Amino acid sequence: MSCASKRQHSGKSTYRFRTLSEVLPPPLPALPHAAPEAPPPDLTQWVQGNCGIRGVHHFESHKPGPHIAVTALMHGNEYAGAHALAQILATPLQPTLGRLSLIFLNLEAYAAFDPRRPSQFRFVEEDMNRLWMPELIRSAHSSVEMRRVRELLPVIDTVDVLLDLHSMTWPSATLLLTSMAERNLLMANTLACGQAKPPQVVLDQGHPAGPRLIDYERFSDPTGTARACLLEAGQHWTRSATEQSLLTARIFLAQHGMIPPLPVPAPTHSCVHAMVTDCVVAQTAGFAFIRSFMGGDIIEHAGTLIAIDGMDEIRTPYNNCMLVIPNLRPRRGHTAVRLARVL
Structure with missing residues (x-):
């Protein structure tokens, strides 16, 4: 690119x-300034996590299988994905194989979010989704977001398949974004095909401002096996973005045996x-x-x-x-x- x-x-x-x-x-x-249609979710009961790392929830099947993860709140003002994770956590979860992690990423930025100024509080000090470079992580560079990346890395380094939930400032079609590795394209295709109105599937070689979580070497190395893609669920703070985040997350989890199978609807649109x-x-x-x-x-x-x-x-x-x-x-x-x- x-x-x-x-x-x-x-x-x-x-x-x-x-x-x-x-x-x-x-x-x-x-800039879009309308009051959020969907209010920020109350994450009080989920902030501490259940495994010793804030915002991280682990569920074990005690059977062999992949480590599946869904992440949300990479940016503090993109909370459609947090709504989705909170709703999933509110139901009993028992993976049939492998392990499941549901992760709220930038809790500090989310804690600062103010609905009166919703375009702010994307991050505290720097964009967390530009920091996923091993050399940078190992360096002396420090910030609120960098410290959180390092805290989460032991979990991320064991994930086999990851879905990262986002939303967008301006109106847009829903899309699934992947790196150029063919295995990630296949993952996005499978996820898109589980929906009546498939999201657009977009491949790129990374963000010019720095590596995203989906670009982290574990997921983007051409010789690797771990997979990841990013959902852009629609415009921030809309009910439709919340609904799309929840739908895509549930399909993703069902496809990997983390929740019971879901019916596969007949597509109303072809996948672009x-x-x-x-x-x-x-x-x-x-x-x-x-x-x-x-x-x-x-x-x-x-x-x-x-x-x-x-x-x-x-x-x-x-x-x-x-x-x-x-x-x-x-x-x-x-x-x-x-x-x-x-x-």
Whole structure:
């Protein structure tokens, strides 16, 4: 994946026959600020965990089998997954084989969450989902999030199959995100096919700002066997994101023998697969999309203008280009959108 934007410099001749409204991008949309539809879950009874590590719940079958894990609250203001884990924990759990771990990750950031300022409290000091690099973990680097990564690592290092639950700032189609290892694609396919409306399945080579949990070497090493994928369940704080998180987590657990089997519904949509090829980074404070795209939008024709960045045009590099998690208000130097080729 290239982190260079697909750009065309827009000199005067480029705009010769365009109206002023076509040259100037629309005003930047406001950050989503509506009151959360689904209130934050009360995790009081789950914070201590049941195995000596805060927020970690272990369940043993006492029979041979894989270690299955579901994680939530990588970011303190993404609590749809926490709702899902709390509901699953409220029911009796007895894996039929192997072991199960349900993990609330960034408890400190979640404890600081304020519904009056829901866009804040993604993390306390740094993004926990950019820290999963062995060299960094072994280094002297320290923060609230780094200390939590080190606390959880003995558990993560024994997990064979992991589902990480997230949500998104801007409206978007549901998607399952995986690294490039083929075993992770197969895992995401299996998980998507268990749903009537399958999430989009997107492969990428990692995040440019640092390795995510699904990129941790245990799950992404081409020669390894452990698998992981990330669910983006929809927009933060919506009931639909909570429902999608719970549905996907239950399907995942049922597929691995952690809960009783679930009926497999007839699909109403075909599964869309795409591979990220480009990361568009905002080079100026004036970066703006030409309209309010949604995550998962597929732009049919190569060369379609999607954004203006200073004097640069951002155009799609190929036909059937998917926009992956567009940030409609990117800061300079931050990712504005990832572009993916539909497979």
